[in-house]
Amino acid sequence: MEYTVQQLAKTAGISSRTLRYYDEIGLLKPARLTSSGYRIYGPKEVDRLQQILFFRELGVGLEQIREIINDPSFDSLTALREHRVKLLEKKQQLELLINNVEKTIAQYEGRIIMTDQEKFEGFKQKLIDENEAKYGKEVREKYGDEAVDKSYRKMKEMTQEQYAEFEKLGQMVLDTLKEAMAAGDPASELAQKAADLHRQWLCFTWDNYSKEAHAGLAQMYVNDERFAAYYDRIKPGAAKFLRDAVLVYTGMNRQ
Amino acid sequence: MEYTVQQLAKTAGISSRTLRYYDEIGLLKPARLTSSGYRIYGPKEVDRLQQILFFRELGVGLEQIREIINDPSFDSLTALREHRVKLLEKKQQLELLINNVEKTIAQYEGRIIMTDQEKFEGFKQKLIDENEAKYGKEVREKYGDEAVDKSYRKMKEMTQEQYAEFEKLGQMVLDTLKEAMAAGDPASELAQKAADLHRQWLCFTWDNYSKEAHAGLAQMYVNDERFAAYYDRIKPGAAKFLRDAVLVYTGMNRQ
């Protein structure tokens, strides 16, 4: 089959301008030119265009596409298999995004509550399997088991008002913690108030509070960098300070 | 929760430059500025950013996004429901594209033939329901000839392991073929092994194997330049060699 610019453009679902541009930058040159200078594309060009569009769909720059497919060691079949994998990943990400929008609808309808993290799930590209692995295994097996899962579910069941109260309390924990750190003593009155606020805050999502669990969680804040980052962004060492305060508060520091 | 540019950028998976740009064009202004002019974003801005990213994901221009969400009659919930529909459509299109790439792989491997139309399926955006109609009727009646469809469906039903096995077998065909060609005799033991492996490979996607069909396909490998290219890339003349080997294997060379 031979095609003129517009014919090929139509079958490929792109514009003729795009084809001329691809010619201009040396990405896809026509098979030949007619005597009057019209571009004519053949079967090879059709396949090459298809490859180009696969790469383009995956966000690869035109310049880079040219380098890739002009490379003598380039193998179409291998490339196609890679496309397939990437597209499947993209589909997974899209499913995350659909999940996100459905959750967000539920949130707007007041049925559930979302964390800020969740609100952007599916937008980010890379951390797909990392998240899967990390979130699914490590956290739940190492610390979370049941409890993390349960607390998450409970938070999702919160109403708007409850959540506002929850956030406010969370902010108070941080504020009090920061103020208490200025003094520097985890046993101080202010630090103990922070620990108490923290307990109240936890009780929003915890079914049954225990000193042991509270102290254990505080220790986890120090061990796990992701939790630590949450508190340390207020002030470096905040996670440790909170742990110490909680250890005093729960009386677990004497063991 | 309050965020600085970089913190919000990180949680949302975008760059801080993007946030500054969105501020510049009045798309997303920070909740407030610190005394030193630092941008601070609050919960409202987080939700607004989420909405923006949903629109952006669907290819809406920033200018238009601003108009939409600044409109007093804008309803987040309605917008979200529309997002959901659009995302589901996008997913459908992605599935078309994945379908396409899998078909293309099958084509490169010499199992099926594609029309130029099919090669660009999934790239175009709008023709979704048209595709639906076309797929069901025209295409299948015109070219599909049942078998192609069946073999393709069978491949899609393969598990990961089966597919890996299938691929491995395909590679073995090529390897054995290459080795056999060194000797040069299509009736040699090695060449016959290649033909047998080829039969096994075909049986992954064929419902009912017959000597006639096998020999016919082998002949097609030589006739159709696109199939020939797949085998000849191993070694020039490989398609012909395979055909001859298969003709011996099936006993169709004596007719």
Place this chain on the structure above:
DNA sequence: GTAAACCTTTACGCAACGTTAAGGTCAATA
């Protein structure tokens, strides 16, 4: 023979940031 529907090159425009550059701010440390 002429209109409609193609094709050509040239060139300016644009969206959505990326990328320096040049400098101010903030919290931890020596």
Place this chain on the structure above:
DNA sequence: TATTGACCTTAACGTTGCGTAAAGGTTTAC
């Protein structure tokens, strides 16, 4: 207290992948 390093700021130019005229030649259809 000074300094270091990791933040933040504005300003401004650069880039990618085309869209969109403008000005004109070619082909096909009646």
